[in-house]
Amino acid sequence: MNIGIVGLGLIGGSLAKAYKRAGAAVLGCDRDRVVTDYARLAEAIDGELDESHFKSCDVIFLAITPHEAVRWLIENAPGIPADTLVIDCCGTKRMICETGFDLGRRYGFTFVGGHPMAGRHKGGFKNSRAELFDGATMALVPAKRDNILLLERLKKLLQPAGFGHLLVTTAEKHDEVIAFTSQMTHLVSNAFIKSGTAEADAEMIAITGGSYRDFTRVAYLNEDMWTELFIENRDNLKKELDMLLSELSRYEKALEADDPEELRRLLAEGSRRKSEVEKICS
Numbered sequence: 210m211n212i213g214i215v216g217l218g219l220i221g222g223s224l225a226k227a228y229k230r231a232g233a234a235v236l237g238c239d240r241d242r243v244v245t246d247y248a249r250l251a252e253a254i255d256g257e258l259d260e261s262h263f264k265s266c267d268v269i270f271l272a273i274t275p276h277e278a279v280r281w282l283i284e285n286a287p288g289i290p291a292d293t294l295v296i297d298c299c300g301t302k303r304m305i306c307e308t309g310f311d312l313g314r315r316y317g318f319t320f321v322g323g324h325p326m327a328g329r330h331k332g333g334f335k336n337s338r339a340e341l342f343d344g345a346t347m348a349l350v351p352a353k354r355d356n357i358l359l360l361e362r363l364k365k366l367l368q369p370a371g372f373g374h375l376l377v378t379t380a381e382k383h384d385e386v387i388a389f390t391s392q393m394t395h396l397v398s399n400a401f402i403k404s405g406t407a408e409a410d411a412e413m414i415a416i417t418g419g420s421y422r423d424f425t426r427v428a429y430l431n432e433d434m435w436t437e438l439f440i441e442n443r444d445n446l447k448k449e450l451d452m453l454l455s456e457l458s459r460y461e462k463a464l465e466a467d468d469p470e471e472l473r474r475l476l477a478e479g480s481r482r483k484s485e486v487e488k489i490c491s
Contacts, residue, residue: 210234210369213258213269213293215281217248220298220325221272222337224370225253230339231369236262240277244334253337260288268366270323271297271305274437279308282320286312294366296323300387300438302350302380310352321363322350322380324387325372330429344373350380388445393453395427395435396446402428 212228214221214237225235225248236258239245248254256262263269269289271278278297282305289295295318297305302322309320327345329336347367351359354377364375378386402425439446463471 210366211266212236213262213266214238214254214272215258215269216240216272216277216298217244217254217334217337218272219329219332219334219337219341221270222248222253222334223327223339223341224270224272224298224325226337226339227342227370229253233369236266239334240273248334253334260285263288263293264290266293268294268296271295271299273299274434275299275301275305275441276437278305282308282312286316286318289316289318291317291319293318294362295320296349296363298323298325300324300391300434301442302383304441306350306380313352319359320352321359322383324348324383326376330426332431332434340371343371345371346374346376347372348376348378348383350378350383354379384442385445388442388449392439392442392446393449395430396439396450397453398425398428399430401425 210228210231210233212224212233212235214225214235217225217237217239221237221239225237228235229252235254236256237245237248237254238258239248245254245257249256258266258269263285271281273281275297278299282295295309295313297309297320299305299322302324306320306322309322312318313320325342325345325347327341329338329341349363351363353359360375360377367375460472460475462468463475
């Protein structure tokens with residue numbers, strides 16, 4: 210199996226290491242030449258990916274931001290052979306899938322939108338891990354959801370990286386759901402860490418519990434990447450943010466009114482909703 214990877218940060222670097230672990234030949238590149246060279250020294254890749262290697266790749270992963278992926282596709286689509294599958298790994302799907310499907314039809318290759326549902330709170334190649342995707346879900350957006358041969362091909366190509374589940378969806382549904390399950394959690398965590406009145410001192414650390422650490426884990430953000438993702442999906446994210454602010458205002462009113470019954474009701478309502486979600490996920 211021959212794998213090409215564009216972008217060697219957390220996701221791309223982890224893909225490289227996972228496929229190398231599985232015995233695949235891996236070629237990769239990064240906009241930062243130092244990262245590319247380091248990945249080769251670390252034996253995460255066998256060499257640098259360029260246009261001359263496209264024909265030998267079974268799949269090329271685009272582990273870069275949506276706008277970078279669109280630019281890469283526009284520049285390189287004419288040189289992608291029909292037998293090479295292209296899968297992006299972007300956090301939003303509508304823009305990249307529209308471009309990828311159009312260019313795929315025009316130049317004869319197959320593009321599939323993808324989003325590995327795994328990560329770490331700090332990015333970069335240095336934090337990449339071969340086991341990052343072990344048992345994880347890969348969300349997939351093919352041009353046609355009933356193409357069984359393509360789905361079988363995707364399964365064979367993705368299993369060696371460790372993915373345990375493949376979820377086939379649409380770009381629209383993906384972006385709607387990801388606004389709540391991922392983007393909101395990152396946004397709220399990032400805002401919360403700035404809202405506390407306690408100073409970051411020894412006393413604060415001593416009183417910090419697991420809930421604080423869990424909730425603020427994803428406050429670490431690459432501001433450039435997440436700004437791009439938030440803006441691209443701003444319609445769905447704004448809807449979710451409005452709903453959260455409306456819910457928070459109910460808690461605020463209960464506190465202002467010194468109303469324990471209303472606060473108890475709101476807390477019980479949230480606990481029930483969490484239980485319902487857990488049942489669906491189990």
